[in-house]
Amino acid sequence: MRLARALELTHNIASTPSAIEGLDALLDPSLVEQALEQAGVATLRKRRLPLEMMLWCVIAMAFFRRMSAWDVVSRMNIMLPGQRP
Template identity: 35%
Template structure:
């Protein structure tokens, strides 16, 4: 399931959720198992981190009103963000860039 906070709606008008799903599948990075920090959310975080690069990651998460919690209400550890970025790699973002261009 996609994370769709209201503050991402501006970006979602120009980058459809289907595009993110497609590039994740094309690059074999789609989240197969349930994760607290799914690949779709990591893509949005990386996009936002690029746009708000003068802010810390925690500020970006707060600015976008992303609550990093699972369905049981457990909070995602801040250390999970760099791990998720590394797991995702740059391949889906490159594919998304080319698709948007």
């Protein structure tokens, strides 16, 4: 992907709060998995919030920094069991 196209796509997604669901169009999910593998990070036990979901949440908070963390997590539908928005 050319840099200009990548920047345009990033701007379009980041300027539309409803585009949180479209993060996988901007960043290939296999790239996230590969980054975790190369970092030597693995989820060895069952967690309430898997590491992959937490990483996607951090990425979303970076793009949508004007939104609260609570709003980002609510829109991504990755709430902890028993929690509500």
